[in-house]
Amino acid sequence: MKKLKSMLWISALALMAGGVVQAQNLQGTWQGELPGGAKPLRIVIKVSLEDDKLKAMTFSIDQGGQPIPASAITRDGSTVKIGMAAINGSYEGKLSPDGNTITGTWTQGNPTPLNLVRATKDTEWTIPEPPPPPKIMAADAKPEFEVATIKPSTVTEGFGFTVNRSGMLTTHNTTLKDLIKISFGVHPKQIVNAPSWIESDHYDVTAKPSIEGVPSVPQLMKMTQGLVLDRFQLKFHREKKELSVYALTIGKLGLKITEETSNPTGLPGFGGGGPRGLNVRNATMGEFADFLQTQVMDQPVVDQTGLGSKRYNFILKWTPAGPGAITGAAAGGGPAAPAGDNLDAPPDIYAAMQQQLGLKMESTKAPVDVMVIDRVEKPSEN
Numbered sequence: 001m002k003k004l005k006s007m008l009w010i011s012a013l014a015l016m017a018g019g020v021v022q023a024q025n026l027q028g029t030w031q032g033e034l035p036g037g038a039k040p041l042r043i044v045i046k047v048s049l050e051d052d053k054l055k056a057m058t059f060s061i062d063q064g065g066q067p068i069p070a071s072a073i074t075r076d077g078s079t080v081k082i083g084m085a086a087i088n089g090s091y092e093g094k095l096s097p098d099g100n101t102i103t104g105t106w107t108q109g110n111p112t113p114l115n116l117v118r119a120t121k122d123t124e125w126t127i128p129e130p131p132p133p134p135k136i137m138a139a140d141a142k143p144e145f146e147v148a149t150i151k152p153s154t155v156t157e158g159f160g161f162t163v164n165r166s167g168m169l170t171t172h173n174t175t176l177k178d179l180i181k182i183s184f185g186v187h188p189k190q191i192v193n194a195p196s197w198i199e200s201d202h203y204d205v206t207a208k209p210s211i212e213g214v215p216s217v218p219q220l221m222k223m224t225q226g227l228v229l230d231r232f233q234l235k236f237h238r239e240k241k242e243l244s245v246y247a248l249t250i251g252k253l254g255l256k257i258t259e260e261t262s263n264p265t266g267l268p269g270f271g272g273g274g275p276r277g278l279n280v281r282n283a284t285m286g287e288f289a290d291f292l293q294t295q296v297m298d299q300p301v302v303d304q305t306g307l308g309s310k311r312y313n314f315i316l317k318w319t320p321a322g323p324g325a326i327t328g329a330a331a332g333g334g335p336a337a338p339a340g341d342n343l344d345a346p347p348d349i350y351a352a353m354q355q356q357l358g359l360k361m362e363s364t365k366a367p368v369d370v371m372v373i374d375r376v377e378k379p380s381e382n
Contacts, residue, residue, distance in 0.1 A: 025075075025095075025099050026047050026054060026075050026080065026095070027047050027048060027049050028046075028047060028118050028119070029044065029045075029046050029047075029118070029119040029124050030044070030045045030046075030047065030102060030116040030117065030118055030119065031043065031044045031045070031116060031117060031119050031124065031125055032114050032115050032116040032117060033114075034060075034106055034112060034114050035112060035113065036112060039062075041060055041062050041063065042060070042061045042062050042125055043058065043059070043060055043061075043106075043114060043116075044058070044059040044061055044119075044124070044125055044127060045057070045058050045059075045070075045082065045091075045116065046058075046059075047073065054073045054074070054075070055069075055070070055073065056069075056070035056073040056082055057069055057070065058070060058082075058084060059127050061125055061126075061127055061128060064128065064130070064131065065127045065128040065129075065130060066130050067130070068084060068086055068087060069086065070082050070083060070084055071083045071084060071085035071086070075095070078094050078095045078096075078097075079092070079093075079094060079095075080092070080093050080094070080095055080102055080104070084108075085315060086279075086281075086313075087108060087271075087279065088108060088271070088277050088279040088315050089106065089107060089108035090106075090107050090108075091104055091105070091106050091107070091114060092104050092105055092107075093105065093114070093115075093116065099118070100117065100118045101115065101116065101117050101118070102115065102116040103115050104116070131165070134165040134213070134214045135165075135166075135212060135213040135214065136213055136214050136216075136265055136266070137167065137211055137213040137214060137215045137216065137219060139216065139265065141211050141213075141215075141219065142219075142222075143167070143209040143210050143211040143215060143219055143222075143223055144209070144210045144223060144226055145169070145207040145208065145209055145210070145223050145224075145226065145227050146208060146209065146210040147207070147208045148205065148206065148207035148208070148227055148231065149205070149206045149207075150203050150204075150205050150231055150379040151203060151204050152201070152202070152203060152204075153172060153173045153174070153202035153203055153204045154172075154204060155172045155173040155202075155204070156173070157173070158172070158173055159172070159173050159174065159178065160172040160173065160174070161174065161178070161182060163214065163215070163220060163267060165214065166212050166213070167208075167209040167211070167212060167213050167214055167215055168206070168207070168208055168209070169205065169206070169207040169209075169220075169223075169224070170205070170206050171203070171204065171205040172204045173202050173204070174202060174203050174204070174205060175198060175199050175200070175201060175202055175203070176197075176198040176199075176201070176203075176228070176232055176376070177191065177194070177198045177199040178294075179205075179224060179227070179228050180198070180228060180234075180371070181294040182221070182224060182294060183221050183224035183225045183227075183228055184221070184225060184371065185221065185290045185294075186293075186294075186300075186369075186370075186371060187293040187294065187297075187299060187300035187301070188294075189243060189299055189300060189370075190243070190300060190368060190369065190370045190371060191370070191371050191373065192239075192241075192370050192371065192372045192373065193372050193373045193374075194373045194376065195373075195376065197378065198376065201378070203379065205227075207223070207224075207227055209223060214266070214267060215267075216265055216267070217267060217268065217287060220267070231379045231380055232376055232377060232378070232379055233375060233376065233377040233380075234373070234375070234376050235373075235374040235375040235376070236371045236372055236373050236374055237371075237372050237374060238369050238370065238371060238372070239369070239370050239372055240367050240368070240369060240370075241367070241368065241370045242365055242366065242367050242368075243299065243300060243365070243366070243367075243368050243370075244299050244363060244364075244365060245299055245300045245301065245302050245363070245364060245365070245366045245368060246292075246293075246297055246299060246300070246301045246302070246361045246362065246363055246364075247302050247304050247361070247362055247363075247364050247366070248285065248288075248289050248292075248301055248302065248303050248304060248305055248359060248360075248361050249304050249305055249359070249360045249361075249362070250305050250306075250307075250358065250359060250360070251353075251354050251358045251359055251360045252360075253358060254358050255357070255358040255359070256356065256357055256358035257312045257313070257314040257357050257358065258312060258313050258314065259310055259311065259312055260281070260282050260311040260312055260313045261311075263282050263311070264309075264311065266282050267282070268280070268281065268282050268283035268284070268287045268288075268291075268311070269281035269282060269283070270283070270291050270295075277315065277316070277317045278296075278315065278316045278317075279315050280312070280313065280314050280315070280316065281313050282311050282312075282313065283311060283312060284307070284308070284309055284310065284311055284312075285303045285305045285307045285310075285312070286303045288303075288312075289301040289302065289303040296349075299363075300368055301361070302366055302368070305359070314356070314357055315356075316349075316352055316353065316356055316357060317346040317352060317356070318346050318347065318348055318349040318351075318352035318353075319345045319346050319347060319348060319352075320348075349361070
């Protein structure tokens, strides 16, 4: 019996040692080109070993080279897997017998081939120095857009609304309804008495603020409101109207998301990570509700979580209820339609919120503000 125990102990040690050796064999700098766009993107992944655990840092050096930490990295035989929760991406590949190449696939939406080669000091690409932190507008600043151009859109697909490090706003394929939704924080059902062209005419907008720096969400909304009021000659009044809404609350089991405390005045980020995948960064629940009601759901969303100004990072993945559907189930929040033959597909948006975020969204009736349009004109010449 003692001999058997000794053999088992030796075997366990051998397995542990084998795992460490495998991890050590993966250490180093790996690089490869990700196809797509006008030219491939150069990707660098640096793998290290800390406390017998693999760590990885990824750099897209043609997109600024900011470090993106891996949320997980594993090696099982020749199979290497790297998770990138921060950007809703993942990589999986096969390590060659000589340990110098990994043939695999990068997934962030659609799978894309990405083959990596172990770099040497002579062959590794230079990672650019990360840019300094962006300048943030003072909280009491009252910026305006001092210069703005509004032109008919040259892009026929997609939607863009971005603010760069200097505070410059750029949009593409944007309707006036989009601008009203974003700047006033309303759902389309809260916009009443508007002409049909506010959602059929599309524009590209470039607007420079009077104060340099990244604005807060209220500052950005106020500037965009001023742009809409001035250039589209918008006049309106508000009324209360009882509408069907989605109430966003905390589920019975509590929140399952991570609070972000490092950037209390920064803008939130809402990025796509594949079909029905949403990567949320630095957002309050109110901002999340505004995003849902303007970009995802079929009726207004009211934040009733009571979480106030706390900001969070999380990823939400869901499956639409059926072909062409935007939301999960119908207004009652019942089960979604089957996801076809894909057994690994995420649930509908209601179940996904509860399972992944600890949030609950239910349909109810509530009095909400509506914007009654009194006057609006197509934009003035630039």
